[in-house]
Amino acid sequence: xLTEYSIPHRLDHHDLQLLAALQKGLPRVSRPYQTLGQRLxxxxxxxxxRIHALQKQGIIKRLGVIVRHRKVGYEAxxxxxxxxxxxxxxxxxxxxxxxxxxTLCYRRPRHGQAWPYNLFCMIHGQDRKTVEAQIAEANRSxxxxxxxxxxxxxxxxxxxxxxxxxLNQDTES
Amino acid sequence: xxxxxxxxxxxxxxxxxxxxRPYEAMARNLGITESSLLDGLSSLLDRGLLxxxxxxxxxxxxxxxxxxxxxEVPSERFDEVATLVNSFPEVAHNYERDHILNMxxxxxxxxxxxxxxxxxxxxxxxxxxxxxxxxxxxxxxxxRLEV
Numbered sequence: 001x002l003t004e005y006s007i008p009h010r011l012d013h014h015d016l017q018l019l020a021a022l023q024k025g026l027p028r029v030s031r032p033y034q035t036l037g038q039r040l041x042x043x044x045x046x047x048x049x050r051i052h053a054l055q056k057q058g059i060i061k062r063l064g065v066i067v068r069h070r071k072v073g074y075e076a077x078x079x080x081x082x083x084x085x086x087x088x089x090x091x092x093x094x095x096x097x098x099x100x101x102x103t104l105c106y107r108r109p110r111h112g113q114a115w116p117y118n119l120f121c122m123i124h125g126q127d128r129k130t131v132e133a134q135i136a137e138a139n140r141s142x143x144x145x146x147x148x149x150x151x152x153x154x155x156x157x158x159x160x161x162x163x164x165x166x167l168n169q170d171t172e173s
Numbered sequence: 174x175x176x177x178x179x180x181x182x183x184x185x186x187x188x189x190x191x192x193x194r195p196y197e198a199m200a201r202n203l204g205i206t207e208s209s210l211l212d213g214l215s216s217l218l219d220r221g222l223l224x225x226x227x228x229x230x231x232x233x234x235x236x237x238x239x240x241x242x243x244x245e246v247p248s249e250r251f252d253e254v255a256t257l258v259n260s261f262p263e264v265a266h267n268y269e270r271d272h273i274l275n276m277x278x279x280x281x282x283x284x285x286x287x288x289x290x291x292x293x294x295x296x297x298x299x300x301x302x303x304x305x306x307x308x309x310x311x312x313x314x315x316x317r318l319e320v
Binding site: 011019022023024025026028029030031032033034044048051052057058059060061062063064065066067068071072073077079090093094096097098102103104105106107108109111114115120150152153154155156157158 | 174181182185186187188189191192193194195196197207211214215217218220221222223224225226227228229230231234235241243245255259266267268269270271272273274277304306307308309310311312313314
């Protein structure tokens with residue numbers, strides 16, 4: 001299936017080196033971009049410009065903290081799904097994603113009778129009761145109650161790690 | 174979690190400055206000192222509350238493929254199947270959820286062809302057909318977990 005991301009963006013060698021270096025995290029020193037530049041053999045200004053460009057292209061979504069939900073007290077997480085008519089899914093997806101407690105929101109393919117849903121969102125909350133109230137609010141405020149839906153709370157987490165990319169091994173030290 | 178943890182987690186989800194002294198600039202915004210920000214971040218990482226401080230990548234734009242996969246696993250086989258599925262390094266998250274499709278995980282690969290290999294590998298190891306649900310469209314959400 002063709003998705004909006006089918007065409008990979010072109011990244012040059014320096015971008016790949018920078019992304020590989022950033023993957024380990026931003027150095028925790030006063031001038032982190034200077035430190036990265038020293039590692040990669042370029043100036044602080046060039047590092048800043050390249051990161052800026054990578055953000056504009058959307059390759060870096062953002063810089064910041066990546067939180068381990070369960071460890072910071074977000075014990076409950078629910079995947080909530082709806083079967084929305086195709087001509088409405090864009091509008092309702094965009095509306096749903098505006099809600100504060102929605103942490104991810106996607107359109108995905110249906111899969112026959114086993115899985116008739118095409119709109120997905122994730123809600124992370126401190127406890128199940130809160131998340132249930134948030135789901136009710138999402139249904140009400142986005143007028144989703146008329147569509148078939150399902151709520152899948154997580155029972156156990158077996159594996160949680162961020163994705164890693166083997167970008168450019170020669171920058172690994 | 175202490176007050177500094179909360180200030181940092183709540184303050185640093187929305188972006189980070191691109192200037193020569195970004196920690197100093199960020200700390201000023203948050204009303205703390207640069208050194209408490211740096212120490213606080215290190216402490217959050219050491220205690221495992223953060224997986225990382227740095228970039229959140231857009232996997233597909235880097236040429237990688239991300240997909241959500243669901244499986245219907247008989248309950249008596251759940252742990253065995255979870256072990257088999259998790260043995261693939263491309264499997265990034267795996268949750269048991271309350272539905273007939275009870276196992277949900279993410280496959281992250283650098284090349285689209287590899288995703289299909291992993292899916293076939295999972296099916297031949299477990300004899301259960303994984304249902305591949307790649308995203309068609311992502312609706313942007315800001316990340317605003319209040320702690």
